[in-house]
Amino acid sequence: MCNSTSTRVRDPRAYVSEATSLSAKMDTSAIDVRPTAFFMTGVAVGATSLYLLWRPRAAAAAPPAADVSLVLSAAAYAAIAHRAQKRKHALQSPYIEHPLGVAALLAEAGFTDAPTLAAAMLHDTVEDTAVSPADLHATFGPVVGTCLLVAHPRCVSSLLVGMCAGLCPPRPAPNRAGPPQLVIDRSART
Amino acid sequence: MTLLCPAAPVSLNAPAHYAAGIVAEVTDDKALPKAARKAAQVAHAPTASDAAKAVKLADKLHNLTDLCGGPPVGWSADRVREYFAWSARVVDGCRSVRGVAAQALLSRVDDVLARAGEAAVVAEAAAKAAPPVEGGAAP
Numbered sequence: 001m002c003n004s005t006s007t008r009v010r011d012p013r014a015y016v017s018e019a020t021s022l023s024a025k026m027d028t029s030a031i032d033v034r035p036t037a038f039f040m041t042g043v044a045v046g047a048t049s050l051y052l053l054w055r056p057r058a059a060a061a062a063p064p065a066a067d068v069s070l071v072l073s074a075a076a077y078a079a080i081a082h083r084a085q086k087r088k089h090a091l092q093s094p095y096i097e098h099p100l101g102v103a104a105l106l107a108e109a110g111f112t113d114a115p116t117l118a119a120a121m122l123h124d125t126v127e128d129t130a131v132s133p134a135d136l137h138a139t140f141g142p143v144v145g146t147c148l149l150v151a152h153p154r155c156v157s158s159l160l161v162g163m164c165a166g167l168c169p170p171r172p173a174p175n176r177a178g179p180p181q182l183v184i185d186r187s188a189r190t
Numbered sequence: 191m192t193l194l195c196p197a198a199p200v201s202l203n204a205p206a207h208y209a210a211g212i213v214a215e216v217t218d219d220k221a222l223p224k225a226a227r228k229a230a231q232v233a234h235a236p237t238a239s240d241a242a243k244a245v246k247l248a249d250k251l252h253n254l255t256d257l258c259g260g261p262p263v264g265w266s267a268d269r270v271r272e273y274f275a276w277s278a279r280v281v282d283g284c285r286s287v288r289g290v291a292a293q294a295l296l297s298r299v300d301d302v303l304a305r306a307g308e309a310a311v312v313a314e315a316a317a318k319a320a321p322p323v324e325g326g327a328a329p
Contacts, residue, residue: 088263102245102248102252109248109295109298111244111291111295113241115209120245122210122213127218141211
């Protein structure tokens with residue numbers, strides 16, 4: 001019944017010892033690891049550069065502090081621009097009541113986009129005051145372009161540092177990659 | 191470097207996602223006579239960006255709500271009615287605005303537009319107290 005040679009189950013340990021002796025005999029110097037190494041390095045460098053290039057942009061997208069700063073700067077700018085004007089009601093209330101009211105109505109309706117709320121604050125400055133479209137662009141112009149220009153040299157240097165030292169540079173402070181400083185134009189005081 | 195970091199094109203009138211661009215969209219051309227300026231605003235409204243439409247709607251909502259409380263000095267009841275009618279045309283041009291918040295705003299504007307008669311009555315009462323002046327100021 002128990003015929004030994006053909007039906008006997010082989011001891012699994014035999015496979016292990018066989019494989020071990022095979023790998024010991026194998027000449028690994030014949031295998032060229034360079035293509036694999038190049039490929040893996042390429043993947044690592046590519047992924048690192050993509051990450052480093054994207055990170056400052058993501059940080060600059062819309063940090064809440066910059067949103068608050070933009071909306072308040074717009075309010076302050078509008079208050080200065082409209083300082084000499086009154087609402088045309090019997091009460092003669094300060095004109096800034098209207099831009100502030102418009103922005104508040106947008107916020108109450110559920111608008112959270114800072115440029116839209118800032119635009120509501122500023123919507124009558126060009127029409128009713130000495131502020132020109134160019135003045136407004138200088139202070140409340142495109143943010144994205146400026147951010148990229150500011151972020152770019154850092155992208156390159158972070159990339160080089162990361163590639164050379166194999167280290168990830170510390171995350172830049174969000175404010176430094178944020179929108180440009182909003183400077184209130186004092187000429188609008190008149 | 192230029193390829194990686196193109197400076198954003200600065201066009202003073204481009205519909206945009208930054209404050210100054212939106213303001214440029216909602217600013218009337220003061221060189222035009224008043225009637226043409228008002229007509230231009232009606233014509234321009236449908237072509238404005240969503241953000242500009244929202245600002246226009248909120249602007250009208252604020253002005254119309256104010257008118258319901260009492261007219262600007264020197265406004266006749268007829269002028270109040272005209273302002274409501276013109277605002278309704280601008281609002282109609284903004285109805286294509288997208289977004290939940292914008293639709294909420296739109297329904298508030300519709301509510302106040304329905305109060306045109308009430309505003310005219312208030313203006314009539316005010317006109318009796320102080321007679322209207324031709325060419326009174328805008329609200």
